[in-house]
Amino acid sequence: MKKDTELAAEVIHESKHQLQGVINTLTEEVGRVILGKREQVRLALCCLLAEGHLLIEDIPGIGKTTLAKVLAEILGMEFRRIQCTSDMLPGDILGVSVFEQTAGTFRFHPGPIFTHVLLTDEINRSTPKTQSALLEAMEERQVTLEGETRPLPRPFFVIATQNPLELAGTFPLPESQLDRFLLRIELGYPDRSSEHDLLRGGGTSRELAQIKPMLTPEKVIHFQQMAAGVHVSDTLVEYIQNILDFTRTSSLFHMGLSPRGGLFLLRAARSWALISGRDFVVPEDVQKILPYVAGHRLRKADGQGEMVRDELMALLLSVPVPT
Amino acid sequence: MIYPDRQTKPILGAIVLCTLPHFTYISPIVAAACLLLWGYAAAASAYAWRLPGRRLLLVFAGISFAAAMSLHEGFTIEAFVALLSLMAVLKLLESRDLRDRMITVILCYFLIAGRIFFGDSMGVTIYMLLTILFTTAVLIQVNQPQAFFPPLLRLGGVLLLQAFPFMLVFFLLFPRFQGGLWGRTHLNTAQTGFSDQVGFGNIAELARNTEVAFRVEFAGEVPPRNQLYWRGIVLWDFDGRTWRRGASRLSPLPPPEADPGDIAYTITLEPHNQHWLFTLDLAREISFRQAYLQNDHTSFRWRPITSRITYQAVSNPDTRLYSRKHFPKHALELPEQGNPRSRAMAETLFRESGGGQEYIGKVLEYFREQPFEYTLQPPPLAEGDDLVDQFLFRNRSGFCEHYASSFAFLMRAAGLPARVVAGYQGGESNPYGDYLAVRQSDAHAWCEVWLPATGWLRVDPTSAVAPARVTGDVLNALPAEETSSLLSFLYSTPLGQRLRGMINLWDFVNSQWNRRVMSYSANEQSSFLTALGLGIRSSEELPPLLAIILAAATLILILVFALFFRPKEPVRDLTAEAWLDFCRKMERIGLPRRPAQGPLDYLRHICQQRPDLAQNADKLVSFYVRLRYAGKGRPDEIQSLRSLVKKFNPGRSA
Structure with missing residues (x-):
């Protein structure tokens, strides 16, 4: 174990600046298609490097799908897309075995999940059964069908979108399944000048076609290993524990963050530190990604609504940073 | 902004259980005030209301004192019990940290003990034991916020059973004085029974x-x-x-x-x-x-x-x-x-x-x-x-x-x-x-x-x-x-x-x-x-003698605890001390660090407000961050951080 981290630390030291450049170029390139959303792009990259999955929640037509497409394209990874509907079955995602008369055997036809980047559009439109099949695969990074376990390709990155407004005919994801997404982000409307450029440009399809792959799956895996090796000091762990304790004892929340929530928080913070060009995590990294990690994991004290961003910020302000 | 926390509810429960038996003895106005305050505390905890500020609480405390004394004929037992009942819930409303919560729970024990002044029938004693059990469970919960409550009741029971031999010894041996501690019954009994x-x-x-x-x-x-x-x-x-x-x-x-x-x-x-x-x-x-x-x-x-x-x-x-x-x-x-x-x-x-x-x-x-x-x-x-x-x-x-x-x-x-x-x-x-x-x-x-x-x-x-x-x-x-x-x-x-x-x-x-x-x-x-x-020949000798024995025993116990259960000397955290010194220096010129502010944020803030300090502060903060977060601290670096902080002179506030 120790050897691994030492090795990772060395790797980081070498390629930290390389990565810094890569991230900036990536953000720049994606920014040409997704106008004025640098922050969200960086968060999506952060999520990818932390080996987590991303949930984008926003109204239709805001650019969710485009973001996913651009990311897949630019990272040089295989991209598949599922449009979720209520009559979809697990087999439609995972794949099915079909009897072939000529050979006299069953042959497995892999489903769309066997890819690097999977975009599941409107995940809350599929039935709980399908949702759970998908989310299980996300967690375990393998598919078990008819007693046979098939690993999914690496890296494996799921971008799911859901529409918060359309409630008819949807099956909202329960907390346990929301928990599998490392980050949840909203895109939001573009600012005035970005939208001006967008309207002048007449859509994103032209820019999208010009995107060239800049990385390979192997590179991505390498960067992911770097992120996992980012140093976390005892003081920082203490700070994360302060945050966890606060969510558990404060009456603002229905339920506190789970230990897994804490692990995810740490993982995302590492990744963010790497993106920010550091090989160690500082409290600011945690503060930066906390709203995106905790937003879908905390319920208000009445058990009904989710926390508003402002309330999460208030939370941040009440947890002291250890000295 | 202070919000009630999750532990408010069990503590409030303990306060209610401990105060209720006093209601027949304290003034109905005080009782009504208690009910109102309890309701407020419960609602504040349920709907995450803001709690009143310290100044308002101070005013409440003053009013409570005046009311308790004026409604119960001055410095009587009733007045003190009424004051205790009000103060317990007021203390709950200003509970910010573990210490506050501990004090509130300890007030509950005093409330329980206060019931003895008004009668010692068996029903009352059983009720008191039950409230002690509940309050003890709450006390444990205050210190272990994560724990589920029902098992704590069992743990509290075990603790009470362990305390039982001590209780027995104190019951039998603690010096007793003829006529009770106060030499006066409470106001209520004075009114029942017929007069002369x-x-x-x-x-x-x-x-x-x-x-x-x-x-x-x-x-x-x-x-x-x-x-x-x-x-x-x-x-x-x-x-x-x-x-x-x-x-x-x-x-x-x-x-x-x-x-x-x-x-x-x-x-x-x-x-x-x-x-x-x-x-x-x-x-x-x-x-x-x-x-x-x-x-x-x-x-x-x-x-x-x-x-x-x-x-x-x-x-x-x-x-x-x-x-x-x-x-x-x-x-x-x-x-x-x-x-x-x-x-x-x-x-x-x-x-x-x-x-x-x-x-x-x-x-x-x-x-x-x-x-x-x-x-x-x-x-x-x-x-x-x-x-x-x-x-x-x-x-x-x-x-x-x-x-x-x-x-x-x-x-x-x-x-x-x-x-x-x-x-x-x-x-x-x-x-x-x-x-x-x-x-x-x-x-x-x-x-x-x-x-x-x-x-x-x-x-x-x-x-x-x-x-x-x-x-x-x-x-x-x-x-x-x-x-x-x-x-x-x-x-x-x-x-x-x-x-x-x-x-x-x-x-x-x-x-x-x-x-x-x-x-x-x-x-x-x-x-x-x-x-x-x-x-002992004369019964007059007994109380002082027992008092001496008990005092000696207590002293020995304290010494034993002090010798064997001495908390470990905390290792001095020189990095933290240096950092706090730096923050204090900055605070003096009007740039305090918010408790939730990380070092890099703080540095940015300082650079914006006092560009003249940027160079020194940057050096100092990066040293601190390296020591604290990068895991690369060496003893000589701690020394250099300390000397940097020592030399750091922010001058006067702008």
């Missing part, structure tokens, strides 16, 4: 109070019920409205000789904050420290009875009341004016009868034959001087004190010396414990008349009107419409019988509890120690 005067209507008020006044155990047979007159006080002075004891003209009763008809018994008297003890008519001997029989056969103690006492007495119903050859002159005194009709009737009746004995008979006959009614709710007598006239000729319905007062008046008006005796009559025998429980509702008043042939003679005019009152026929003593449905249920249905049995059983358990546990006093303690072989 009998007017028209103040015993009737007691008749609905079913609290036990005292319990009696007879050595032999229980005398018949119509003999059970429990003598309390003798009243001489009548002002037309109220009978009072008047100036004391009494002297101790000379010791009588033993008589075969003597009845020996033991009385356990609940505290009533007065000076007299109750004895069966007529007491010959009473054995209790500082108490003696007076020559009107009442018993008196110099210090008021502020805690439960047990005493033995010997009575003989056949004893002639001790009387001097001549009755005292004031046994004939009446107000100079008033009640002309009664006076006229007394004269007429006395003239018609041959002597005192016959006159008494005639008056009793008058009571028996005229439509007099025995009732708990006599029509109120009008204001004025002629209360006896009003009662005898107009209202004609009243309680025992009406009959006793007017009878004594008629006697004195006819020239017969008479006085009123107040005490209790009857008592309910308890089948479980073979004792009589005499309740406040048995309060009674009767008369004594002096005749040359017999001396003082007991006459109970109430028995002429309502014989059932004296024979103990509860259902028929009062007019049917005044017999409460509960009473008739208890006495006439099978279920009521069983319920009455349970009430008796509970009373028996309580009496045993009082006798065997609660009566453990200085005397018992010294005899217990003698039995242990620790006999």
